[in-house]
Amino acid sequence: MSILLILLASAVRQATPLLLAALGGLYSERSGVINIALEGLMLAGAFTAASVTHYSGSPWLGLAAGIAAGVLVALVHGVACIRFKADQVVSGTAINILFLGVPALLSGALFQSTGATPQVPQEQLLPIAPIVLAFLLVPVTWYVLNRTPFGLRLRAVGENPEAADTAGVNVARVRLAAVLLSGALAAIGGAYLSIGQSSLFARNMTAGRGFIALAALIFGKWRPVQTMLACLLFGFAEALAIQMEGVSQVPVQFIQIVPYVLTIIVLAGFIGHSRAPRALGVPYQEKR
Amino acid sequence: MLELREITKRFAGVPANDRVNLTVAPGTIHALVGENGAGKSTAMRIAYGFYGADSGEILVEGRVHRFTSPHDAIRLGIGMVHQHFMLVEPMTVAENIVLGLEPGSPFALDLKSAEARIRALSDELGLAIDPTRRIEDLSVGQQQRVELLKALYREARLLILDEPTAVLSPQATAELFTILRRMRAQGKTIVIVTHKLSEVLDISDEVTVMRDGRVVGHRRTAETNAAELAHLMVGRDVLLRVVKPAAQPKAPVLGVRGLAVTFKGGEKRLDGVSFEVRAGEIVGIAGIEGNGQTELVEALAGLTEGGAVSGTIELDGRSVAGLSVRQRRALGISHVPEDRHRRGLLLDFDLQENAILGADDRPPVAVGPGRFWLRRDEIRRKTEKILAAFDVRPPDPERPARALSGGNQQKLILGRELDLQPKLLLVAQPTRGVDIGGIEFIHRRLVELRDAGCALLLVSSELEEVTALADRLLVMRRGRIVAEVDPETTSMEEIGLLMTGGSAAA
Numbered sequence: 001m002s003i004l005l006i007l008l009a010s011a012v013r014q015a016t017p018l019l020l021a022a023l024g025g026l027y028s029e030r031s032g033v034i035n036i037a038l039e040g041l042m043l044a045g046a047f048t049a050a051s052v053t054h055y056s057g058s059p060w061l062g063l064a065a066g067i068a069a070g071v072l073v074a075l076v077h078g079v080a081c082i083r084f085k086a087d088q089v090v091s092g093t094a095i096n097i098l099f100l101g102v103p104a105l106l107s108g109a110l111f112q113s114t115g116a117t118p119q120v121p122q123e124q125l126l127p128i129a130p131i132v133l134a135f136l137l138v139p140v141t142w143y144v145l146n147r148t149p150f151g152l153r154l155r156a157v158g159e160n161p162e163a164a165d166t167a168g169v170n171v172a173r174v175r176l177a178a179v180l181l182s183g184a185l186a187a188i189g190g191a192y193l194s195i196g197q198s199s200l201f202a203r204n205m206t207a208g209r210g211f212i213a214l215a216a217l218i219f220g221k222w223r224p225v226q227t228m229l230a231c232l233l234f235g236f237a238e239a240l241a242i243q244m245e246g247v248s249q250v251p252v253q254f255i256q257i258v259p260y261v262l263t264i265i266v267l268a269g270f271i272g273h274s275r276a277p278r279a280l281g282v283p284y285q286e287k288r
Numbered sequence: 289m290l291e292l293r294e295i296t297k298r299f300a301g302v303p304a305n306d307r308v309n310l311t312v313a314p315g316t317i318h319a320l321v322g323e324n325g326a327g328k329s330t331a332m333r334i335a336y337g338f339y340g341a342d343s344g345e346i347l348v349e350g351r352v353h354r355f356t357s358p359h360d361a362i363r364l365g366i367g368m369v370h371q372h373f374m375l376v377e378p379m380t381v382a383e384n385i386v387l388g389l390e391p392g393s394p395f396a397l398d399l400k401s402a403e404a405r406i407r408a409l410s411d412e413l414g415l416a417i418d419p420t421r422r423i424e425d426l427s428v429g430q431q432q433r434v435e436l437l438k439a440l441y442r443e444a445r446l447l448i449l450d451e452p453t454a455v456l457s458p459q460a461t462a463e464l465f466t467i468l469r470r471m472r473a474q475g476k477t478i479v480i481v482t483h484k485l486s487e488v489l490d491i492s493d494e495v496t497v498m499r500d501g502r503v504v505g506h507r508r509t510a511e512t513n514a515a516e517l518a519h520l521m522v523g524r525d526v527l528l529r530v531v532k533p534a535a536q537p538k539a540p541v542l543g544v545r546g547l548a549v550t551f552k553g554g555e556k557r558l559d560g561v562s563f564e565v566r567a568g569e570i571v572g573i574a575g576i577e578g579n580g581q582t583e584l585v586e587a588l589a590g591l592t593e594g595g596a597v598s599g600t601i602e603l604d605g606r607s608v609a610g611l612s613v614r615q616r617r618a619l620g621i622s623h624v625p626e627d628r629h630r631r632g633l634l635l636d637f638d639l640q641e642n643a644i645l646g647a648d649d650r651p652p653v654a655v656g657p658g659r660f661w662l663r664r665d666e667i668r669r670k671t672e673k674i675l676a677a678f679d680v681r682p683p684d685p686e687r688p689a690r691a692l693s694g695g696n697q698q699k700l701i702l703g704r705e706l707d708l709q710p711k712l713l714l715v716a717q718p719t720r721g722v723d724i725g726g727i728e729f730i731h732r733r734l735v736e737l738r739d740a741g742c743a744l745l746l747v748s749s750e751l752e753e754v755t756a757l758a759d760r761l762l763v764m765r766r767g768r769i770v771a772e773v774d775p776e777t778t779s780m781e782e783i784g785l786l787m788t789g790g791s792a793a794a
Contacts, residue, residue: 149390149397156376156387163374167388167438168359278377
């Protein structure tokens with residue numbers, strides 16, 4: 001019994017950064033902007049949060065700085081994709097590659113290290129708050145999407161921006177708001193990794209979680225509750241792999257690949273189909 | 289209600305509207321007609337604030353207004369229903385209607401009150417629209433009514449409808465006109481942009497004709513007729529009736545027996561269809577859209593998607609049922625598809641590339657081992673020949689197909705298909721979205737083709753078109769052929785009854 005409880009608790013912890021990033025991605029993608037940059041946004045948040053916490057001694061200040069960094073990077077992605085109609089996948093990929101390098105560069109300058117920040121003392125780590133926040137955001141996101149004017153416009157802009165435009169909705173503004181929101185949420189996910197789950201930023205510490213979050217988002221059909229379930233599934237597999245390390249006969253890698261194989265099966269259309277927002281990835285050119 | 293004064297608008301120096309004057313009286317239905325490219329849509333987009341005019345004035349209820357965006361027009365009570373609906377498919381009717389004008393607070397959308405208002409508006413006009421349904425579950429006609437509701441919800445008193453019947457079946461068109469008359473009775477003013485003269489005469493009180501960016505005439509509908517309007521639109525006399533000698537049918541070319549197309553779950557969209565088409569005759573298929581005509585043409589062309597085809601299809605006595613599209617084309621079956629954007633053309637490719645589609649593996653275009661090489665000079669020659677023979681304008685082989693008007697796109701497709709010298713031509717909706725001058729041209733070519741000994745199977749949802757062109761007329765309903773009639777001697781009403789299965793034609 002207790003082993004199961006430990007496993008579940010671990011699954012929730014593992015799922016938290018995925019869920020934050022995936023919900024961030026949800027806002028962006030439901031508005032029609034592909035956010036493959038989640039990985040880079042998480043890294044930006046994680047590194048900034050750890051650095052600022054190290055200097056200030058306050059994880060809250062660190063978190064705030066991390067969010068600011070995420071929003072700033074998201075702004076770059078947003079301006080490139082919305083204002084200048086850049087290819088969204090290319091812009092996102094560029095950000096991902098950039099933030100593999102930027103923390104290494106800055107940590108060299110700031111801490112004379114090759115990509116890690118100094119350890120943050122135990123008492124300066126984020127408490128349980130990000131976990132609570134992540135799961136609280138699931139119903140909140142559902143409500144925002146389905147019960148507020150902003151959510152209605154967001155969905156409209158992601159499906160048929162021309163229709164939204166003729167109805168008087170400012171397509172660019174709604175999309176930019178959504179992309180900035182995704183930067184903030186992904187950065188919180190990153191900060192949770194560096195000053196919540198562990199106590200420092202290590203080079204490439206997200207280890208692909210941004211992409212896994214994206215997979216969870218697609219698996220969850222771009223809907224909040226389903227996306228949460230997908231994140232929990234991925235988190236559970238991760239937790240299981242950690243628990244079974246050294247214990248099981250089966251190589252842990254096999255357990256770790258289960259969720260991904262599942263994702264591929266889902267995406268290949270075997271278990272219901274997943275329909276993306278219709279205007280996803282298509283820059284909108286205003287008339288006139 | 290609305291007045292345009294001396295409106296001029298140029299796109300890249302080319303005038304789309306040249307000193308356009310238009311006066312729409314309140315409480316009337318005003319038709320704005322003209323060929324494609326005559327400038328009627330431009331004029332209406334200016335009236336809706338979508339474009340700014342280079343010069344001229346817009347007056348609403350006698351006062352001059354400056355429009356910088358559609359918002360200004362909406363505020364003054366002008367609504368527009370675009371030809372391509374501006375609806376978000378996975379969202380509900382109510383969500384679509386309130387979009388951009390949401391009731392409630394920023395933190396709580398009040399859809400309930402909106403739904404009640406929409407229901408009231410819908411009931412008032414008898415639209416029968418349920419605001420909680422999703423757009424994607426509605427028919428095209430219903431979606432159009434949602435667009436009307438969208439304008440009415442924004443308290444429009446003047447409604448501009450851009451080519452509202454282009455996407456509608458004859459039944460849905462009749463229903464739309466009933467609704468428009470009710471709206472007029474409520475005191476609304478309606479501008480309807482169209483190029484179909486029968487509709488103008490049917491629905492409008494007044495009509496303004498445009499040609500080449502200018503207003504060339506204004507009439508009270510009761511005091512004009514189709515011939516006069518056509519003359520104004522085209523600038524010359526137009527033959528509105530098809531003139532053809534009696535058919536001289538020869539040997540059967542196409543033989544179809546027991547043809548059925550079955551979809552998943554045993555749904556038969558085509559069932560037990562048998563008929564033949566002889567060389568030198570046009571066999572018409574009449575029917576309300578969605579009664580198996582599309583499936584029939586696709587089965588004959590080898591294009592059936594997702595369904596199982598059974599039965600016999602013979603060309604010159606030889607079975608072609610199992611053959612691929614390319615094999616069928618090689619045997620002499622050409623096809624002018626109903627949806628030219630989806631199946632007829634590659635819109636972003638130039639006219640040369642479009643002109644050799646389906647002939648791209650034949651000499652003289654393709655040469656060498658395996659027909660590996662394409663000869664650019666031959667492609668160009670062939671394209672220029674088709675463009676000249678079918679009067680495609682502008683005859684620029686390097687333009688993308690997208691840049692042509694609907695009528696010219698259709699002429700290009702027809703030219704390409706006839707260039708293959710088919711034994712059998714399958715032609716669906718040949719004049720959909722084509723203007724009057726183009727219709728006359730296409731009809732004449734189809735009759736010439738018949739007289740040259742080709743067998744033609746013609747499907748059209750325009751009853752007037754099939755009855756005028758066909759030598760024999762088959763009526764389809766629910767995937768079956770329910771009757772064969774002589775189009776010369778059978779009245780429209782009788783055919784309409786056969787199409788609807790005896791109930792009064794809607």
